[in-house]
Amino acid sequence: MNYTGEISALLTAFLWSWTSIFFSEAGIRVGSVQVNITRLILAGIYLLVTIVVMNYSLALSSMQVFYLVLSGMIGLVFGDTYLFKAFQHIGPRLSMLIMSLSPAIAALIAYFALGETLSVMGIIGIVITLVGISLVVIQKEEHPTSKYKISRIGIFYAFLGAVGQGAGLIFAKQAFNLGPINEFSATFIRISSSVIIMLPVGIMAGKYQNPFTVYKKEKTALAYTIGGSICGPYLGITLSLLAISHTKVGIASTIMSTVPILLLPIVRFVYKEKLTWKSVVGAVVCVAGVAILFLI
Numbered sequence: 001m002n003y004t005g006e007i008s009a010l011l012t013a014f015l016w017s018w019t020s021i022f023f024s025e026a027g028i029r030v031g032s033v034q035v036n037i038t039r040l041i042l043a044g045i046y047l048l049v050t051i052v053v054m055n056y057s058l059a060l061s062s063m064q065v066f067y068l069v070l071s072g073m074i075g076l077v078f079g080d081t082y083l084f085k086a087f088q089h090i091g092p093r094l095s096m097l098i099m100s101l102s103p104a105i106a107a108l109i110a111y112f113a114l115g116e117t118l119s120v121m122g123i124i125g126i127v128i129t130l131v132g133i134s135l136v137v138i139q140k141e142e143h144p145t146s147k148y149k150i151s152r153i154g155i156f157y158a159f160l161g162a163v164g165q166g167a168g169l170i171f172a173k174q175a176f177n178l179g180p181i182n183e184f185s186a187t188f189i190r191i192s193s194s195v196i197i198m199l200p201v202g203i204m205a206g207k208y209q210n211p212f213t214v215y216k217k218e219k220t221a222l223a224y225t226i227g228g229s230i231c232g233p234y235l236g237i238t239l240s241l242l243a244i245s246h247t248k249v250g251i252a253s254t255i256m257s258t259v260p261i262l263l264l265p266i267v268r269f270v271y272k273e274k275l276t277w278k279s280v281v282g283a284v285v286c287v288a289g290v291a292i293l294f295l296i
Helices: 004-030 032-054 062-099 102-113 120-139 152-177 183-204 211-217 219-246 249-256 259-270 277-295
Strands: none
Touching: 004 032, 004 219, 004 249, 004 259, 032 062, 032 183, 032 211, 032 219, 062 152, 062 183, 102 120, 102 152, 102 249, 120 249, 120 259, 120 277, 152 183, 152 219, 152 249, 183 219, 211 219, 219 249, 249 277, 259 277
């Protein structure tokens, strides 16, 4: 069987794991909004150069462009914005837990919007994967100095982030259903449309400053932002579109939701964090769920 979609989804999760490290480090130094918009601008440049050099076609139908733009607005603008707001209110632990609902949300939307169905084993695989993610994320302690508390508004923001992520994939899937699209071209349309919205808003809100001035003072932040923009919006999002174009949205988004699991060895290596038995058990359960998804 051809596992292009599943493998692409797993590679996406791996890249996004490193992206979270890069952007966290950059955000500490120059702010999350500055990093968020700059990463999209850089990714847009990478994608445009790739498209020109490889001579990829941007000749899409008007409806394909419409769905990709809508996907970018919902996933990258709406979803990411509320995810960052959730981080501010309830921190990464609860935010990531609630964001793990996005596969179920995506599968539910796909059921009604695309007529996609999942086999019993597929549903079991998704449930097991989400249980594994939950085991790891729930027990993950915040930094000792953390002031994060459970709040209804924070939980609501995280839920909106999950909805944005899930719905964004659905609209991207719709564009691919209308005809063949090069993944780099599709990602460029999603990202460029998002920048057109976020850049002026960020400037007017005083949250985005001249990147040349900002990063001239923070060269380390620039290195992290460049690394994150390559792993995330450039390669990561492109591979995520390749994933949903070759397998069902529910399966692809579930595999891509294994980021909290893949982060375990990374934070152990980078930050020397001590892993608990729940982390190991959760990782095993999650891998079992992903294996079931591969075997259906």
